Amino acid sequence: MLKRVERPVLKDIKDACVLMKDAAFPAPFDSRLEFSCSARGFWNIVHTGMLIPEIHQVYVCAQGCLRGVVLTAAEMNAIDRFSNIIIRENNILEGNNEDLIVEGMGEILSKLPYTPKAVLVYTSCIHHFIGCDLNLVYRRLREKYPDIEFTDCYMNPIMRKSGVTPDQLMRKQLYSLLDKQELDKKSVNIIGNNFATDDSSELVKIIRENGFTLREVPRTKTYKEYKDMGKAAINITYNPVAIEGGIYLENKLNQKHLYLPLSYGFDEIEKNLDILCENLGVQKIDFTENKKMATEAIINAKNIIGNTPIAIDYTLTIRPASLAKLLLQHGFNVVSLYVDSFIADEEDDVKWLKENYPDIKVYSTMHVKMRFVDRHSEQKILALGQKAAYFTGSNNFVNVVESGGMYGFDGIVKLCDLMIDAFLNEKDAKKLIQYKGLGCENYDTNCK
Template sequence: MLQRVGETVDPKDAVVKIKDACFPAPFASELEYNSPVHGNWNIVHTGMLVPEAIQIYVCADNCMRGVVLTAAEMNAADRFSFVIVEEQHVLNGNLEDITIEGVTDVLNKRGDHPKAVLLFTVCLHHFVGSNLTYIYDELERRFPDICFIRCYMDPIMQKHGLTPDQKLRKAMYDPLPECEADEKTVSVFGSDFLLDESSDIKRLLRRYGYTVRELPACETWQDLLDMSKGRLFLDIYPAGKYGMETQARRLHRAHLYLPGSFDYEEIEQQLKQLTDALGLPEVSREALDVERAACEEVLAKAKALIRDMPIMLDYLYHPRPLGLAKLLLTHGFNVKAVYLDGISPEEKAAFDWLQEHAPELELIATIQVKMRVLPRGGKEEVLAIGQKAAYFSRSRHFVNLVQGEGLYGFDGIRRTAELMMEAYREEKDTEKLVVQKGWGCECCL
């Protein structure tokens, strides 16, 4: 293997102390490096959550490689098809016809009609001004028994407006029909993972006899359609907020955005929002104190075990990495760095607190080009929370979880501390684990 010799790379622009960092963009938006950490879900993984549906992508073959491999790696190639767009199709100006006839050919050759087709148009359709309304109208005329879901693989929009991920998390729920609400049902939107059964939300709703509907639990197309029965729509994952709010307005449902948090006061406020929205008794001060005490107990246990071992964490573990850093620092943990590329507006308070109380905390980019050549790891073993933190720090003691998984509330804090203790006690084969795409998906790697 070739190794760089005789040169030291200056970490400037890729590493900054939080006291010197700018909010919400601590690093310049420039040429990007893509590390081999692939545990986060992409649009193929997320789209596969729709039961009894297939995905069809219409794009050039160079762009097709990644999505085809994703479907194959998760053993779902039978639910994935594609239409290759060539240069002549763009030059001749008939991309609408190519899309329609290509999709028609795919469906006729399958021999079966799925309940739904997630049809992904791409950047080319935008560049040439394709009439997407005409495309979908014609396909719906030809296949009236299939629900065509309007999806987009247009990474040109990644930095401006809604991302492909946000648009998909809205489109998947577009088929939900208008119906009468079930007074004892709550529907949770937007996440790739089921809420843990022990999560604060699940425990509270179960206590009052509510049914909780979530897309990852849907086994049939009808299960998905039944999500519209929720009297209240919830979202806990930032990328799902737009979709949940859009569907709530369309279906005339009350809705709440309750993002996962590591702050006791915020968690308590969110529980109050939930009980108020459902007309339930407010969680008592005594019960909340019990929850806090249980968190304090497990955090103290984790601190006694981990002691002063350096801790690195990243945004891939949870959408609130700075909030987690604050929680750990206030409980005596030796947090050294947070790997992230931008800071959510939801973390402004945590950012301000860390600037004042932990000014030497390092923020380290994950996509800045210097991360390709900067040294990974050091002489001292660290405990990493998240795959990117583990990869860049060369830690074999790491918490292997992405996108917040089913964590929520006080229970999420306790589970995080428990996972940290597990990571401290047990080594993992980091470089083998982090290359697997879509943590939590069925995968043949």
């Protein structure tokens, strides 16, 4: 007879949870064996690469490593823009990996029903281990196919804990196909984001209402529109993982890089927007009305949500501590953060939380003990983010990743509306969080 095996609930989660007062900055938890929960809404390198229109992706790696990226392409209905070249044991022993890539690429291109404008070639850890001459590979590909552009991308998990991470490198290489050209002083790019910045945000409005052309990869519909990003005089980043891309383009194309970090602090938001105005050479704006609207939205949300416990995770926003500070300053009952490490921009926010709310719980999302944490609560919990929903077992959650394009005072207003909706209306968390790349499933215009 079959016997149901229940997942044990672990009461002792020491090392996987600390109080805010005891949380080391920037890394509250030791790096060790990791657990990956089934909240899959954040994007990976396949999703991000697919943002460039009219390109084809080719992954070169061992068959076992392909499972995840193949499934990603299939789930987002983009398998027609995806191919792979499999490395086998004999290729390692015979040392013919350069030929394997060039010849495999030839076979792929000959069978495609279209000619891609460019090919993103993702090599893997094995190429670095065996010293594959990738410079030779790309030189041969460009000579053989002069009408197609090739760029190097990487599926290299050994880079996760040191140097430039795979996510940072992908967001840099996303712009490697841009060419140096005459810069248009009335043209601006926002770079490094998987989602287009909201048109209603102060950031976008300042750019457009002062006569500047705004470009952003998630907005592009053709490869030419993507290439036109090389004209911009200024590149704006607000996600820290995109900074490498901003520096790269500043050195390659002489485009000025402005880092205007996402924040939920009114003073920091205003400071960043003032910096934008200064660099665009336009008059600074009085944000009194914007602050008033954001404050009213927060107060309205508090009146509805009341003292309901709130859990925040890092997949909803890159600034969970900043968001927690804003909510706590307005009387919300933030009880926990699900974050494995804090970015440098959060240092002052974390310090404030330590001093004012030292008993907030900080949970790792990757510690192995989190596999066995009690994910059921009799009390209603408002979860901000998919991982917060997973670990609390709450169906009252805001289903957003990477801030979803929200920025500035306008972003705060929109987030408050989403919090109210999540509080009043349950979702099917188990169903929704299993989809990879929120915004790409089935797939909408975010991924072409």
